Amino acid sequence: MSTNAGGCGADPAFDLDRPWCVDERVAVRPEPFGALLYHFGTRRLSFLKNTTVLEVVRSLAEHRTARSACLAAGVGAAALPAYERALATLAASQMIRQRAGSESAGP
Amino acid sequence: MRLVEQFELGLAAPICLTWELTYACNLACVHCLSSSGRRDPRELTTAECREVIDTLERMQVFYVNIGGGEPTVRPDFWELVDYATGHHVGVKFSTNGIRIDPGVARRLAASDYVDVQISLDGATAEVNDAVRGAGSYATATAAMRNLAAAGFRGFKLSVVVTRHNVGQLDELKALADAYRAQLRLTRLRPSGRGADTWPELHPTAAQQRQLYDWLSARGEQVLTGDSFFHLAPFGEPLPGLNLCGAGRVVCLIDPVGDVYACPFAIHENFLAGSVRQPGGFQAVWRDSALFAELRRPQSGGACGSCQFFDSCRGGCMAAKFFTGLPLDGPDPECAAGHGAAALQAADPAAAPRPAPDHSHRGPVRGQAGPVPVTILSRPPARACDESPLAGFAGRGEPAAALRSG
Amino acid sequence: MTEQAVVEATRADEQHSRTGDDRLAGDGTLPGDEALVADELLVEEVSIDGMCGVY
Numbered sequence: 243m244s245t246n247a248g249g250c251g252a253d254p255a256f257d258l259d260r261p262w263c264v265d266e267r268v269a270v271r272p273e274p275f276g277a278l279l280y281h282f283g284t285r286r287l288s289f290l291k292n293t294t295v296l297e298v299v300r301s302l303a304e305h306r307t308a309r310s311a312c313l314a315a316g317v318g319a320a321a322l323p324a325y326e327r328a329l330a331t332l333a334a335s336q337m338i339r340q341r342a343g344s345e346s347a348g349p
Numbered sequence: 350m351r352l353v354e355q356f357e358l359g360l361a362a363p364i365c366l367t368w369e370l371t372y373a374c375n376l377a378c379v380h381c382l383s384s385s386g387r388r389d390p391r392e393l394t395t396a397e398c399r400e401v402i403d404t405l406e407r408m409q410v411f412y413v414n415i416g417g418g419e420p421t422v423r424p425d426f427w428e429l430v431d432y433a434t435g436h437h438v439g440v441k442f443s444t445n446g447i448r449i450d451p452g453v454a455r456r457l458a459a460s461d462y463v464d465v466q467i468s469l470d471g472a473t474a475e476v477n478d479a480v481r482g483a484g485s486y487a488t489a490t491a492a493m494r495n496l497a498a499a500g501f502r503g504f505k506l507s508v509v510v511t512r513h514n515v516g517q518l519d520e521l522k523a524l525a526d527a528y529r530a531q532l533r534l535t536r537l538r539p540s541g542r543g544a545d546t547w548p549e550l551h552p553t554a555a556q557q558r559q560l561y562d563w564l565s566a567r568g569e570q571v572l573t574g575d576s577f578f579h580l581a582p583f584g585e586p587l588p589g590l591n592l593c594g595a596g597r598v599v600c601l602i603d604p605v606g607d608v609y610a611c612p613f614a615i616h617e618n619f620l621a622g623s624v625r626q627p628g629g630f631q632a633v634w635r636d637s638a639l640f641a642e643l644r645r646p647q648s649g650g651a652c653g654s655c656q657f658f659d660s661c662r663g664g665c666m667a668a669k670f671f672t673g674l675p676l677d678g679p680d681p682e683c684a685a686g687h688g689a690a691a692l693q694a695a696d697p698a699a700a701p702r703p704a705p706d707h708s709h710r711g712p713v714r715g716q717a718g719p720v721p722v723t724i725l726s727r728p729p730a731r732a733c734d735e736s737p738l739a740g741f742a743g744r745g746e747p748a749a750a751l752r753s754g
Numbered sequence: 755m756t757e758q759a760v761v762e763a764t765r766a767d768e769q770h771s772r773t774g775d776d777r778l779a780g781d782g783t784l785p786g787d788e789a790l791v792a793d794e795l796l797v798e799e800v801s802i803d804g805m806c807g808v809y
Contacts, residue, residue: 267461269437271362271409275355278364280411280802282439282462287364287411289352289798328796335799352798356805367808382809414808443809507809535809575806589804599807611807665806 256330258312258322261341263303268337272296279337288337295328302338303345353590359597359644362408362634367612368401368602370420370429372707375447377716378470378481380509380550382613383603384541385418386709392604395425397624401602402429404630405438412439414466416612418604418707421448434462441466443507445485446492451499454492458501466505466533467492472520476513480550482714497528505572507533510560511550518563522571534564536576539671539681540613541703547672548697554689557682558583579668581660582684592662596621596643600634608633610643613667616703650677657685664688673700 264270267283276290279299290296297315298308305311308329309322317325332338373388374381393401405413413433420426421444433440441464449457449465457463467489471477474486496504506525508514514521518534525532539547552560561583564571568588575589590598595611602608606624609615621640622633634640649655652663664680672681673695679687 269409269411271411273361278360278411280364282411285464285802287800287802289355289800291794291796291798295796324794324796331795331797331799352800364805365802365808411802416809533803569801572801572803574808575804578806588801589806590800592806594805594807598805601807612809613807 256308256326256333257340258309258326258329259307261302261306261345262308262311262329262333262338263341263345264299265336265339270296270300279332281335281337284336286335286337288332288335290328295325298325298329299332299338303341353592356590356594356598357592357644358646359640363410363600364598365412365414366405366410366600366602368413368415369417369604369612370398370415370426371418371423371604373422374418374445375422375713376419376445376482376485377709377713378485378542379546379716380480380511380537380541380543381708382538382541382543383416383418383615384703384706384708386713387707388418389605389705389707393606393624395428397606398425398429399432401606401624401630402433402436402438404624405433406436408631408634410438412441414441414443416443419445419447430463434460440464441505443468444492445481446489449492449495451495454495454499454501457496457504458499464504465496465501466507467496467530468507468509469521469524470509470511471514472517472524476517478715479513480511482716484714493524493528493530496530502529504528504530505533506530507535509537510534510552511537512552512556513550515552515556515560518560522567531572532570533572533574534560534577535574536579536665536668538613538665538667540667541615542708544671544700544703551682554682554686557684561587561684576665579661579664579680579682580684582657586660591660593666595619595666596640600640602630608637610639611667613665614670615705616670616701618670618701619667648677650675652677652679652687655685655687661685671700671703673697 265281267281269280269282271278276292277296279288279290290299294315294317298311298317301311301314302308305314312322312325329338369383371388371392372383372385374385377386420442430440430442439462443466446467457465469477469486469489470480471486477486478484493506508521522532537543537547537551557580561577561580564573564577564587565584573587573589575591577587578589578591580587581591595614600608600610600621601612602624603615608621608623608630610619610621619639621637624630624633626632649658649663652658661684664683666676668681669676669678672692674681674691679691681688681692
């Protein structure tokens with residue numbers, strides 16, 4: 243296994259209005275409290291603390307934007323900043339990545 | 350709920366676990382946590398191992414740390430590694446390097462889901478071989494050379510910290526850097542053969558402080574397997590979860606399929622069940638009485654009122670158990686100093702004995718083993734013969750069979 | 755990031771969010787305290803080598 247010393251160098255300001263998805267090297271394991279995400283490349287483990295953030299993460303690939311994934315999962319306006327921070331953390335650790343233009347979303 | 354609190358209550362499946370594949374080993378390290386050396390006749394068959402992997406896949410265990418003994422001496426080792434990585438279970442295996450030749454190294458470098466951890470306990474042959482046996486430093490460094498040459502960056506150099514190597518931390522870091530490996534330091538526990546050597550080998554209190562300062566300065570550059578959370582009272586906690594994962598987020602599957610809370614606690618008191626029982630490993634993880642007990646909220650006992658309890662969590666269960674200390678009291682190496690008094694009061698003869706013992710019965714690579722060495726009164730048969738057995742009829746080196754395997 | 759750092763980051767987040775409304779309610783809590791409690795970090799991270807019991 244060679245280490246991936248590069249990374250996407252994620253911008254700290256997370257862009258909610260872009261299409262995102264879970265990285266292919268990440269395993270998602272639902273738990274009663276939320277979920278565990280394990281990245282086989284970085285060997286880092288992320289702990290999602292509720293089932294809503296799990297639903298957001300799981301559904302990212304089906305939405306045109308991360309914002310619409312949040313709304314569809316029932317995240318209200320007041321709570322949105324916390325979810326944005328959560329997604330920013332996951333992007334910074336390469337658990338999620340932006341989808342390329344060729345990767346289509348659901349409706 | 351904080352992550353730590355959630356984990357202490359246990360999870361539906363381990364995050365990762367240690368799987369000792371065989372008790373056979375070409376070495377006889379004086380502190381071996383699993384008292385390895387001789388294969389056990391009841392070891393899991395290849396088919397049984399595949400079933401275990403199927404279960405781990407079903408449970409979504411993220412990866413296994415395969416060890417032993419020396420796991421690469423099993424003829425089906427590579428088949429099982431491939432089976433695991435082909436079934437969504439990552440593999441890191443721990444080895445003394447004996448089978449890591451250039452071809453093997455190239456194959457490992459090409460795999461995304463296999464990591465390698467080379468065991469070494471000194472930056473020089475003199476310090477290392479005193480613990481791991483004559484020639485073991487050479488074997489380990491040859492393996493590292495092969496991995497580096499094959500382009501495998503970031504494999505692990507894993508060192509058990511002892512009284513004799515704690516002064517070589519900078520050199521060990523330099524060694525890892527030279528091979529583009531990552532240094533990993535772990536705690537010596539009085540487990541397995543370590544029960545006998547721990548009193549002389551474990552770092553002194555002053556050396557523990559030195560070690561903590563050195564690790565703090567290096568943050569996440571140096572891995573520790575979270576084995577130094579008992580040092581948290583010295584200052585900021587080191588990177589890691591800072592909790593005992595035994596039976597909660599990790600456990601051990603041993604070569605005969607027995608499931609223990611932790612690889613440092615191979616003793617019937619910490620035996621949760623067997624993968625061979627109905628329901629297999631999944632049933633053991635979910636339903637065993639031992640694990641249910643470990644997952645109950647712990648009060649901390651005598652440590653509960655200590656100001657440092659929140660960060661040290663009472664230290665290591667195995668360290669307490671095998672030094673004969675009560676589990677609800679201080680760790681023998683308690684950073685606040687409470688363990689020292691407890692050790693004085695404990696009767697070493699009454700401490701539990703690790704079991705089972707698969708140690709070699711005779712000398713191996715210059716290690717005396719559990720059989721006391723007799724100093725010969727006659728000169729060696731040939732002037733340059735190193736073996737004390739040269740010239741004796743009917744005794745061969747027990748390790749010879751393994752070397753040819 | 756260590757557990758300690760995560761906890762501190764959580765507190766820092768909560769401090770930073772405490773803008774605007776400083777009126778105390780009768781029992782001494784700020785209005786919107788419940789929202790602040792809910793506004794903790796939703797993601798925590800650790801290295802897989804960071805758990806004890808795997809050698």
